[in-house]
Amino acid sequence: MDGTSEVGLRINGKPFSRVIDNRTTLLDLLREQAGVTGPKKGCDHGQCGACTVLLDGDRRVNACLLLAVSLDGADVTTVEGLADGDRLHPVQQAFVDHDGFQCGFCTPGQICSAVAAIAEARAGWPSVVTPPDTPPGPVEPTAAEIRERMSGNLCRCGAYVNIVAAVREVAR
Amino acid sequence: MKTFQYERPADADTAVALLADAPTGAYLGGGTNLVDLMKLGVAAPDLLVDVSRLPFDAVEETGTGGLRIGAAVRNSTLAVHPLVRERYPVLSQALLSGASTQLRNAATVGGNLLQRTRCPYFQDVGKPCNKRRPGTGCPAREGAHRDLAVLGASEHCVATNPSDMAVALAALDAIVDVASGHGPRRVPLTDLHRLPGDAPDRDTTLRHGELITAVELPPPMPGARSAYRKARDRASYAFALASVGAVLQVREGLVHHVRVAFGALAAKPWRARTAEEALLGEPATTASFDDAVRHELAAARPLRDNGYKVPLARRMAVSMLTELAAASAGGTP
Incomplete structure (x- = not known):
């Protein structure tokens, strides 16, 4: 043993x-x-x-x-x-463009989570804030949807506003 | 963490046989609760039998129009399943209310049901706890119990069961399929978890080595509406302070079928049978709902800091039933 x-x-x-x-x-x-x-x-x-x-x-x-x-x-x-050689993944690029971090410790997790969250919304997965009568199909990536879907990733610097903007840009 | 052996059997019979020979072994599903408890030193199995890849990963209609959910189905998969969203919205909403997507992607249906009923003292091996070490006492009664039970607790334990999914399954009259060396048996979901009484170390009525293989839902009631709502300290990713799952069928303005279950009020999903009986045949109005839910919650015995849960749960249930009645076919707003 x-x-x-x-x-x-x-x-x-x-x-x-x-x-x-x-x-x-x-x-x-x-x-x-x-x-x-x-x-x-x-x-x-x-x-x-x-x-x-x-x-x-x-x-x-x-x-x-x-x-x-x-x-x-x-x-x-x-x-x-995630990156394709020297070219950043669109979510990585959006985090840079929107300043979606301060210290950066939570960022690798935020980015992986966001990549999946965008795929889930596109695949039509509802979240708890998706209205129950929403028709099947991709879910509109509103700020409320992004906040709910990203709630498993905490940022102690509080970069949430910019993280939501970064995710939203790619999700649209 | 204590060292352990790991086995991943190919079939349920082997899994059951392995654990039957290991009195301090445990099944491993998604591990989101068990691995955490092992890190904390609260759980120390010497054998993990990984059942997460057993062929119990299907969601299928039953011959009677119900739904059979394999125990290894991931919480996230079940939450977004088209049949669950369409026919059992209370279940989809409850699952989506629980934890984070990362955890739902790992957690299995069987594991969700068998996560420990718990409180902060249970998770802290430096503190006494009757659930973790029977007979050592319950510091929560005089300590931090704002989140803990107001119904069905005992002097030995006031922990709550944190599962959102189980509350929905209680409201849906789900049946749990269990395998063991003594053959299969079926347990109503409402009989799976137990109140602490004088044995708070036992969360469920399962015997050692029994394995959950599936959860079965009866066919949805025609025209019935269902929903799940959860109150918590932050907007997302937190345990409930109180939650309610309900199913309501109204005919000609009268309650024809009703199920109400509360979460975060007790050591098990609390089926509001007193309220349900009082409502049958009554007008589907806010006044009826309020009377019935007050009657149910008269059994509450809050501690110093958790009395707020009683009016919170009452208001949540009454407003939800009122909304379901308004949405029901033939319902009165």
Whole structure:
């Protein structure tokens, strides 16, 4: 009973395999074993969203609450995997253009979360502030929708106003 | 975190057999509560049996027009499912009211039901807590209990169950399918969670090793309306101070079918059966709703700092029922 397992996943398109302690979270695997330090450790309890990464496409999750051992075969995208070479992802560019950060600690999580939030609204996922009689189809990215959809990402600098503007520009 | 073994069986029978042999093991769903509790030292399983990839990931219509929801379906998937949005809006709204998208993307239906009933003292291993360590006492009764239970609590525990989804499922008369080494059984959702009594360490009526495989909803009542509403300290991403889920069917101005369930008032989703019985056949008016809900909440026994929950829950339920009546076919505004 040694409490270790072999796990294999893809991180930003690159295969990563290793025998790990079963207690290793995805966040710790990324930061301490794979050298991918974009996802940040804020609260480490799923409350702040600084560790947000994308699983198997656009499924945003808190990397701090996922055991890496349970993700064998998964495809993980972090903020490092969003840009196309030297060209920033449109959400990254919008955060720069709108000054959507101050200290920057929450930003990698904010950006990953926003990429998924935009995809979800386009796919017609309602949020709790979407009126129940809204017809199927893409959801209009109002400020209220963006605030609700991004509520899992806290910013202690309070850059929310500019974050909403950045997300809104790309979502439109 | 204590070290543990990890298994990911391919089928439910193997999962059940693995946990039957591991008295201090646990099933792992999305992990959003369990992994957190393991980090806090509140939970210390020596074996995790990962059931998140078992083939219980479908949402399907039943032969009778109801809905069968696999236990491994993610909360976010269920919330946006077209049949759930169309036929069970109370469930879609409850799910979307809970946690953040990141957590809903990880959390499973089975795991949501089995998240711990809890309070800040339960989560702090430096404090006494009858739920975490029976017999050590309950500091919440004299301490920070503004968020805690006003109905069905005991001298041993005043924790609340934080699930929004379970409140909607209680209002929908959902049935929980459970597998175990003794064969399958079906548990009404309202019998799944238990009040603390003198055993606050037990949140549910499940025995060790029993595995939730699905949740089944009866067919929607024709013409009925349903909704979920949640009051909290911030606009989003917070536990409820009080919440209400309701289903209402009105015929010729009279209440023909009604279900009301409260969240954040008790250790389990609180089905308002007293109010429901009082309303059957009565005019679907604000006055009837107010009378019935007052009758229900007369059972509340608030502590020093959580008495506000009683009028809050009452006003939420009465205004929601009034709105549902106005929207109902043949309803009187």
